[in-house]
Amino acid sequence: MGAGRADGSGGLRAFGSEALDLLLPRSCAGCGAETVSMCGACLSHLSPEPRTVLPRYGLLPVTGARAYTGPLRHAMVALKERRRRDLLPVLELLLAAALGAAVEASGHRGGTVAAVPVPSSPAAVRARGTDLVAALTRRAVAVLAEDGLDITVAAPLRTRGHRDQVGSGAKQRRRNVAGTHTVGTDAAARSALQCVRRARTVVLVDDVLTTGATLAEAARALTAAGVPAHRCAVLALTGDGSGDLPAPSSPEGGTGTDISDTTRF
Numbered sequence: 412m413g414a415g416r417a418d419g420s421g422g423l424r425a426f427g428s429e430a431l432d433l434l435l436p437r438s439c440a441g442c443g444a445e446t447v448s449m450c451g452a453c454l455s456h457l458s459p460e461p462r463t464v465l466p467r468y469g470l471l472p473v474t475g476a477r478a479y480t481g482p483l484r485h486a487m488v489a490l491k492e493r494r495r496r497d498l499l500p501v502l503e504l505l506l507a508a509a510l511g512a513a514v515e516a517s518g519h520r521g522g523t524v525a526a527v528p529v530p531s532s533p534a535a536v537r538a539r540g541t542d543l544v545a546a547l548t549r550r551a552v553a554v555l556a557e558d559g560l561d562i563t564v565a566a567p568l569r570t571r572g573h574r575d576q577v578g579s580g581a582k583q584r585r586r587n588v589a590g591t592h593t594v595g596t597d598a599a600a601r602s603a604l605q606c607v608r609r610a611r612t613v614v615l616v617d618d619v620l621t622t623g624a625t626l627a628e629a630a631r632a633l634t635a636a637g638v639p640a641h642r643c644a645v646l647a648l649t650g651d652g653s654g655d656l657p658a659p660s661s662p663e664g665g666t667g668t669d670i671s672d673t674t675r676f
């Protein structure tokens with residue numbers, strides 16, 4: 412009985428936290444205005460403007476919803492550092508726009524899309540109370556599925572020995588993540604991998620593109636498992652990409668490897 416009560420109370424605490432996020436007065440994550448999660452003025456700066464770039468590291472194009480500046484940056488910091496989960500409805504729509512644009516740019520011609528979240532490190536999950544990339548991916552996929560896209564979330568990737576990237580330079584970021592991602596061996600990971608194998612298009616999902624080192628490592632792990640990704644989607648792009656990706660002269664057909672000789676390392 413004691414164990415059962417403990418499990419139930421944990422669930423109630425989680426539910427209570429979500430309820431408080433919705434009921435308690437908030438301040439705007441963008442400008443600090445009281446009683447709202449995001450005020451109208453800040454929301455006006457958050458309309459999706461999908462842009463695809465070639466990252467400094469990696470072989471795959473990355474589509475982001477907006478630049479990592481202004482209200483979007485403030486909102487993402489508030490979500491990560493202050494657990495402002497009341498911002499999830501805003502951010503999920505932006506990620507859905509980036510994910511949808513990435514699927515379209517891949518030349519997708521039907522069939523299932525697998526959205527593969529880049530896993531957060533165990534330390535980040537402990538600090539933030541959840542895997543935020545996975546949570547946002549699930550919510551964005553739900554938006555796109557409701558809109559009619561055949562898309563699912565598959566999370567076969569796991570991390571090991573991943574270091575915090577905050578404050579690291581480009582080369583240090585690459586060293587930090589080298590060899591840290593793998594396809595898991597647990598039942599959930601094996602099931603997710605089969606889902607990725609059945610998909611027509613595979614898109615890796617992360618929150619912010621800085622140098623692309625983390626996405627490149629995640630793509631390496633998928634390729635090693637025999638299921639290469641075709642594109643990447645992120646909420647926000649920093650100014651460290653290698654530049655806009657030129658529009659393709661013909662549909663790509665979804666191999667995700669045609670641009671390797673134009674990628675900067």
